[in-house]
Amino acid sequence: MFSLFRLLGCVGLLSIASIVSYAQSFSLEAVKSYPFPADLTAAAKGSRIAWTINEQGKRNIYVAEGPSYTPRKITPYSKDDGQELTSVTLSADGQWVVYVRGGEHGANWDEHLGVNVDGLPFAPKVEIWAIPFKGGEPKRLSEGDYPVLSPNGKTVAFLKGGQPWSVPVNGSEPAKMLFSTRGTTHSLEWSPDGSQLVFVSNRGDHSLIGIYTNAQTPLRWLAPSFAHDRSPRWSPNGNNLVFVRTPGTGGAPDSVLVRKHRPWSIWRVNVASGKATQLWQAPRTLAGSVPATNGGFNLHWAAQNRIVFLSYQDGWPHLYSMPSTGGTPLLLTPGAFTTEHIRLSPDRQWLTFSVNVGSDPQDLDRRHVARVPVDKAEMEVLTPGNGLEWTPVVTGDGTSLALISATAQRPPLPAVMPFGKGIPTLLGESLIPANFPQRSLVTPKQVIYQTPDGFTVHAQLFEPTGGPAQKPAIIYVHGGPMRQMLLGWNYSDYYANAYATNQYLASLGFAVLSVNYRLGIGYGFEFHQPAGANTSGAAEYIDIKAAGDWLAKQSFVDKSRIGIYGGSYGGYLTAMALAKDSNLFAAGVDIHGVHDWTTDRTLSITAPDRYERAPDADLVGKIAWESSPTAYINTWTSPVLIIHGDDDRNVRFNQSTDLVRRLEAKGVDLETLIIVNDTHHWMKHANSLKVGNATAAYFRKKLLEKTKAGAGE
């Protein structure tokens, strides 16, 4: 005879079984087996293109050329060894591919230190390599980074130890230091005729623009000042340069809590005379500040003697164009949308870029490819629809546009289309593994909700198919925070990984809501740089709490089983949610999060090394503490899994060690996972799988376990 207890037990088991059985149609390994493309580039002449592909941690370079654009792998790397490929560059004639192997270029510090995810006796170095486009053995040119190929394709200039070096592209001679100067040298750029190199010498409180000619000629300094001069760009004839000037470091300490205009201006300098004139001063408004979106100033000297650049001044990251003699800039891309991944075509006539606008009303949560002439506000979206496209590059012969294309189901792939009108043709579709569960992936639904303080927040809902009427739910919080999750695969490898995890969690039966909280990009300046956010009050947490409240009101959600997870800044907001609202968030996974802003190095104002202090220095520390999860440990009751790589170069490992100690002292239900020798970006694919599987297992245990416990009551 069935007792009530046994009946409930059976019901409970059935509901667990129904969640597990109806949903689990693929593994995390399968959904993370996509070949991730990046670093798309084109030769300055002809039709040759190159890109990187990360296949389950095995990173290689592929090339193709018109008219067939048949992809061809030219590098031999066959291990999931954590060695990233960056600075992929084609020589102007397309004969050579130069690249950097190693390092952690997404880091906030130590990006030039080798990554040693396999615990080798000595960490691999950051090295510059070259390989013929037609194929062959890669040649190790030198230890170093940020290579730039001379216009004739014969010489590679690069940086090593903060100084400029050079080496023949064919490795026929050893690398040699070009010159040594005070400060740290960066932003190397060859003159159009290859006779000179312009560079920036950062000297701490000021930065200078210098010209190197040859070993016999003294370095020349152009328009030296008490400012930070940066982003030098050559005119097509090599007689002039345009650059950005921002104030030097100094002056009375400013308030930290009051948002201020961060000034910048565009200057032109004659290389021969060194005479400089200011062409344009950014509007002295908050939105007119130094732009903090992809590519920063995106300064270029374009055709028709136009200077093109990006400014946020009208509330959106837009492209502008002005005469190289100065004047009122022309807004090239008017409208309520964001431009990213900006490139100047080889003939300097066009700007190509990604936008979150198009023919579909939901395009604010997508990316498409667009172009605009450098002298007319006649923008065209070239890839409208409900797919996602990004990082367009015009081929050297001007006939084709290479880009990366994805959908909600199909992972990113390179593609080529006629430059102007046409449909992208995918390259390398066969690289998608046969067991990749493309047909099992859901199409995220656009969710838009209002916060109590009047912000409009976009989110993407991954709804599992079938299963019980009321499901467990999980909020995903992206990092950055200047990021945006999309209605499909993401252009960032870190967030493509997150998108795959969210699809996997949905396949397990969780309703997943990925939240684009304020401080993120894609929704305009006021959303991207709101008042009272981050260490000034964590206003962005309002959006996360509102997401939890939104889920709790949904008929398809069991509001007693709402989890939350995120990485980095997303880990920070996950910890804030569990610390402040454990009654709403039943469990969480905090991946390399920030937990105590007062120990964050950017807040030196609270421990100044000078007598003068900011007017609000005392308040800064108090508000930074109140913006930190560690301030609310006393109200933290929900279980949490804390994960951190101990070679993290974006968020200090101690942020998690400190939190673990506090939670242990309080007796919170705590689990931990340390990934030894990996960084913030899971350079080893196997580690990314370990983290993803641990996250999913934890939510199955904590949220489904509640069901089992409930069933047994």
Ligand SMILES: CC(=O)N[C@@H](C)C(=O)N[C@@H](C)C(=O)O
């Ligand atoms: C800039 C930076 O390092 N931010 C971290 C706190 C972070 O969120 N890192 C990754 C996840 C990112 O998206 O930048």
